[in-house]
Amino acid sequence: MAKLETKIHNITLKNPVMTASGTFGYGEEFADFIDLTRLGGIIVKGTTGERRQGNAYPRMAETPSGMLNAVGLQNVGVENFCKQVYPRIKVIDTNILVNVSGSSIEEYCSVAEQINELPNIPGIELNISCPNVKKGGMGFGTNPEMAAQVVSEVRKVYGKTLIVKLTPNVTSIVDIAKAVEQAGADSVSLINTMLGMAIDVERQRPYLSTITGGLSGPCVKPVAVRMVWQVAHAVQIPVVGLGGISCANDALEFLMAGAKAIEVGTANFVDPTVTVKIVEGLQDYCQRHKIDDINDIIGII
């Protein structure tokens, strides 16, 4: 058996496979299908200061090899997360990370501060890249100065591993990655969804209530691999790769491009057991290629 263990800053992952926020609920939704403890980590859904209802239905549209969503960060809010959800999921023997979202620097800091108090949450993924909220969200992630500002403020109140999730909807993702590294991020994850749009020509209107939404699924993967490769060569902090991963070979592309870990998103909707299949596929690959340690192939491109 090859060693699949990797590290993101202070977090040791038993393997590089994590789940992408917003595609895996709180993990519990998948417990009937897989042994959650086989995953390297679970990143639970985006959590904001207050409970949010998200955008109006319809907020999903299937597109070729992918989908658009405009959920808009529907979640129970940080207080309910800490009091009701956390006690249920803290016992799962894997790394549980919380995706932290907000509309203002104060909100990001307040949520991060409250999550910092939870002993079984070793890190957060700071979501400065959601395309589906009117205020904040992607706004912070598209400008290097604003990205650095929110990260440095959150850094002051959050002591554990701070991963910053980046948007691909920028001219240079490398500039944003460097800015958040400078501001104190321990890691960056990329890519969040790509801003997209689809029109129902029969009804002559957009499919989504919000008109535009975030594109995910296999169609975004080549863009994501390219961005991970660019960022991994530009920063010193570990990179977490995601975007259209649906099998072990996809995951390997990201690892070879420089990601220390990966997240599986939309593929969970098609096959709720896909994450465990990817873990097994990585092990098979290492055996076939006589690789003793998965870290030996990380960043080889």
Add this chain to the structure above:
Amino acid sequence: MKHITDFTIVRREQLGQHYFALTLRHPGTLPSIAAGQFVEVEVMGTREVMLRRPISIHDVNPAENTLTLLIQVVGKGTRQLATLQEGDTLNLIYPLGHGFSVEGRNPLLVGGGAGIAPLLYLAKCYKAKGVETTILLGGRTKELIPVREAFEPYGKLLISTEDGSLGEKGMVTQHSLFSAAYDHICTCGPTPMMKAVGRYAVEKGVDCEVSLENMMACGIGACLCCVTDTDEGHKCVCKEGPVFDALKLKKWMGIE
């Protein structure tokens, strides 16, 4: 407990131009299924379709370890599913969502179009409790009511068609026997029909359950794409529905 299983198609039946039924056999013992629950079907063989398709469970036969799906061809996914043949394999995630309560001593089941699908197994479940149902099926034309005779052993069957090609002419809510004489109404079908039936039931004080058919991605409450507006905020149709108490959907039905 939800499962993911490869089923074998043991029967494929074409029901007119727009509908077909697939009877699927579980490789072992079929777990228990509540009326109104649904499956997420994997669609193979086309690059145009990535996501699974949510389909109501039309019938269940525990002795045979089979379940039947009644499918209307409406888009790319269902068009691909229509090409499946007996002997083919179909991967399902199931059973999903909350079904009907099977309450009431004198229930009325109102279905329209593909929404009649879950009502057959529902009528069977009532019958198993010793309750006879009244089943009111509606469609624009008789071709759009693909299953009729199968309901007859389970209660009194009423038909409405908008063009008058079968049964009474008009909407289901205009049928002469659509009334508040029942103690429980269950409905599934086009949104305007369900809203009309639900509004009527709420106004008359009759218990009513509405089965929604929102577009879904995951089917298990993870992606939050399929939400409906309820009086308690957005709820996932896949997880907290598809069957909702009409009293929780007043805003959705346009009742102030």
